[in-house]
Amino acid sequence: MGQSNLSTKTSLNKSNFEKVLISRVDSVLNAISAESRIVDEPLRYTLKTRGKCVRPILLYLTGDALGLNYKQLDNYAAALEVLHTYSLVHDDLPCMDDDDLRRGLATLHKKYNDSTAVLIGDALQTLSYQLIAEDKYFRDEIKIMIISKLTKTTGQDGMIRGQFMDLYFENNLATQEEIIEMNILKTSLLIETAMDIPLIIKGCLKQEWADLQRIIGLSFQIIDDIIDLTQPTEILGKTAKKDLLAQKKTLPLLLGIDAAKEELKNNKKDALGIISNLKLSDHPLKFYIENLFSRVK
């Protein structure tokens, strides 16, 4: 335990790192259960259908780049995935985005019912703080800094505000600035926080990291919005063209797909420039960011 196995980055390479890191997240998520069957079944159903694990992978890779050991980051990586899953479960509810399909399977409220989705979403939010509070590797001072950051990121002035904007703009016009603000709040902040966690642990305050985090967070939402418009349901694992049908306000819908792709091209160049300045051109983080920019689903 403890610091004995610092920096295992040599065990990762371009072809295996995603698989290795996702299997770490899976092993934490698979160990999560509830005592009662009526809670355990829907809880496991939701956690079993984990997605691409973008937030945990960014957390692990940033930690690796800073010399942290993966094992020490497991609870934080899982907490981020659980927190993200809570937001999806509630976002899919009929009174929200009303989606029947998520990650290729029936959404939780379709598989069970709405009350199950409300309660399991609530339990997942609780669980994310429990995973952090019960981590055995870092000092309580670090955990409180991370909890404080996460609550700001996801609370009434963060992700929740972004969700309110998203619903509001279904029936109202939005400027480019408003869409960018919404994207920062509902998506970018949590992605930035994934990378912030190892930075907080290491006490690293470099501006380059903050710039990189924001570029990745904003680009991720644009990529997601382009995919929603251009890919069929079978590829997406969720209902295609939902944004268009629901009159969602997204940058590709406002500016056109070509302009959005041009924006992404510039963002990618900026991100790789920073990666180079941080001397991470041979690090899996670089490959992963390149992959994100060329993601199709």
Place this chain on the structure above:
Amino acid sequence: MGQSNLSTKTSLNKSNFEKVLISRVDSVLNAISAESRIVDEPLRYTLKTRGKCVRPILLYLTGDALGLNYKQLDNYAAALEVLHTYSLVHDDLPCMDDDDLRRGLATLHKKYNDSTAVLIGDALQTLSYQLIAEDKYFRDEIKIMIISKLTKTTGQDGMIRGQFMDLYFENNLATQEEIIEMNILKTSLLIETAMDIPLIIKGCLKQEWADLQRIIGLSFQIIDDIIDLTQPTEILGKTAKKDLLAQKKTLPLLLGIDAAKEELKNNKKDALGIISNLKLSDHPLKFYIENLFSRVK
């Protein structure tokens, strides 16, 4: 700041303590806001309609009995009230208990809409952890112990499991033991945790306190269930006889009101016996517990 004003219990007496303590909770809750108007309005609407503050008052009074200063407990007391409010906002949703009235006002989803109630409930849960993480009085080690306790109390094996049982028993029979287990999970645990917080802070592990906490938590639910059956909507501030109509399983419905009142009488005797053993017979905590047992709404 700090420890300068330890134990202000002399400032409280039988007639003023509830007013004094509720005004402390109000001052924390009134200071809570959201940057964006579309979030701020429903957030304030919900927090403005705070209830009887049973959990904060029990927290403050237990703290006082242990020699803690109220000011140091403000964020924890508010966190408990905010957490309880999150559970009510989601519990009132149409897919849950479907209630139109709460604390004498329209429930949040009636006043706004379902998505607002889902999102504000979510934000309130987040806020409760933020209030604890940002407290300036106690060590991070204490805060992590409290967060850990709260997540266990309210998560998939605690309050959420109680809520699942509550919905399940609308369409299924329940034994007396199952109803008691449900009451512990959905109500008693959070009330016990309110009193646990000062006990954790002081490192106090006396069995008498644990017994007292359980008696109060279980009795509170029975009192609430009797009131639901016997008082009109105008007095309740919420729709009367909901339990009966929804075929909820409660102890007064299973055993009859007289048997439930007999149970309460025994519980009150036991509680006052413990209070006496703890040498708190002249403390406001005793008067408050007596009041709880004679509560009609």
